[in-house]
Amino acid sequence: MSEQALEELSALAAIYCEPGACEVLAVSEADGVTFRIQISVKELLDADILLKLLFHLPVNYPSALPEISVSSDQLTRAQCMDIKDKLLEQAEKHLSEPMVHELVLWIQQNLKCVIKQPATVCSEKTTLSKGASTEDGIWMLLLHLDHMRAKAKYVRTVEKWASDLKLTGRLMFMGKIILILLQGDKSNIKEYLILQKTSKVDVDSSGKKCKEKMISVLCETKVQSQHKRFQMFEVKEYSTLDELQKEFETAGLANLFSEFVPPLLK
Known part of the structure; x- marks a missing residue:
């Protein structure tokens, strides 16, 4: 193969x-x-x-x-x-x-x-094709990461990928919860997923570079009219769950928050 x-x-x-x-x-x-x-x-x-x-x-x-x-x-x-x-x-x-x-x-x-x-x-x-991004519209992806051992390097890598692929959104930290919310062309969203899985973005318990193995795709869907478009990609930290919820609600994503985020606390 x-x-x-x-x-x-x-x-x-x-x-x-x-x-x-x-x-x-x-x-x-x-x-x-x-x-x-x-x-x-x-x-x-x-x-x-x-x-x-x-x-x-x-x-x-x-x-x-x-x-x-x-x-x-x-x-x-x-x-x-x-x-x-x-x-x-x-x-x-x-x-x-x-x-x-x-x-x-x-x-x-x-x-x-x-x-x-x-x-x-x-x-x-x-029909999906490389040249059909304008017809496909803007897509949204919500990822959950289990942890970041080499946080500073990991964050820089995510920021670079988002910039290179013209993706907007948020890298969000709240306690032990780590979420990546992305918006952009469907083909670029797909490319990001491949990079996230196949690149050595973190380190293992011994400090050796490793690929991301603890990632979950919570949602992948087309951006709807009620959803707010993010103008840039930002890294943000929240001290409470209410602050994180407000971020989602401001973007018109209250349903996305209620469906996927509370279960992560269990």
Whole structure:
């Protein structure tokens, strides 16, 4: 399996890091790698839909297309086949570049269109591509970090990545809680996630440089009209939970705070 595929798999494991959300099923130098990603598509349909996406990346991936299988207890076999066919169509548009995260994001955006309407009705404006950032709009990402041992260096690295990728938002400290809230083009958000997982950003208990292994993606979604756009990236520290909550509320993100932050205190 190519080094590129291994790096992509490592990044995917960081993005879909909830228990059971991303599971490697088989790895072979001759056949490639097979893994499953499980996602819940929210706020698109009357009920949340749990999708299980099985990907097989051949040894010459991404020069060759992945094999894809789709299953869901809430959808019919025909609907799952429709999803698979649309994902393979999208995969062809990303040939020769890592594509799995792009495909997962695409189906999260377009599931309702795929299973409710004829394929011809699906808007091409939602097709993910490197040149489509203006059509995709601005996206938002909320990350939770378990700790920072080399805090000063870690903070400088995050600030540099945000600047290089033209991302705005906050790096927030409140007690033991560390959150990174980012806004920007979807492709740049994806690139940040890859950097966060694959770069040596911290040190281990012995002081040796290490990659980030204790990161959780709490939310990744498109910025809505009620959300305030951050004008810059800032590092901020809060002495109380109320101060942190006010930061979210000022940005129109009260629901995001109530859903994801209080559980971190347990």
